[in-house]
Amino acid sequence: MKTAVIVFPGVNCEHDVVHAIEALGGEADLVWHRETDLSDFDGVILPGGFAHGDALRTGAIARFAPAMDEVIRLAGESRPILGICNGWQMLCESRLLPGAHIANRDMSFICKFVDVEVMDTNSVLTRSAEVGQRLRIPLNSYQGNWVDPTHSGRIVLRYINDPNGSQRQAAAVTNAEGNVVGVMPHPERGTDELLGSIDGNILLESFLHSLVPA
């Protein structure tokens, strides 16, 4: 089973994601954002970074890449779709997830470990975890402050200590079905003792366990 990791100009976490997936025994390919056919893939990860230099709004331009039409199609087929950091911003711009992201409450770029609590295990990010479980994962973002005027997002991870003003302290949000998830901290950066945490593994394992053959 194979995961597409979509590469946009300006993203910078794609190799970390592939490395983390492969270390867990999964298979992942880097796919350029101009790709028009993702039929060979069983799931998609949109990695973090600064697609198109965050011009206009984070994720706003990336949203119109041909690969995103495929992501929207696969999401409709219930395939697992995970957006990490900038990837979550793209999923909001695509309206696959509700809300949008604005600058962190204190206008600071936050790069540190944060503690999150699993709120809901009905999602491709959290199905292998337990409700109430606490995880330590690196956060690395300036626009992590999620705003959802519709109050419709289902929160699957919550920050223990609100770092950025995100509504309802949301660190990860899913759609009604649970197959599309956006997460602000980087699970792929918490996958080895050398990195200071292995708590990201349970989240990426959830994603891998959610894959079913295309």
Place this chain on the structure above:
Amino acid sequence: MKVTITVDRRPEIADPEGTTVKRALHDLGFTEIESVRMDRVIHLEVDGDDDEEVETRVEEMCKQLLANPVLEDFKVQIHR
């Protein structure tokens, strides 16, 4: 034809940048400032001479890309 688009975040949505600028103005002694909102202004030069058609097209651009309807409103001003 020149077109100016103003994109502003709806008043009920927080504006951390505006809050930070307000704090800086207060530090400089401009304590009369009650609120700062940092809107975005986009200037376009458009190849077209039909005001109505240009306005319709620019509104479509705003809805698709230039503004995010989740948080923002926009205004289009056509300059002859």
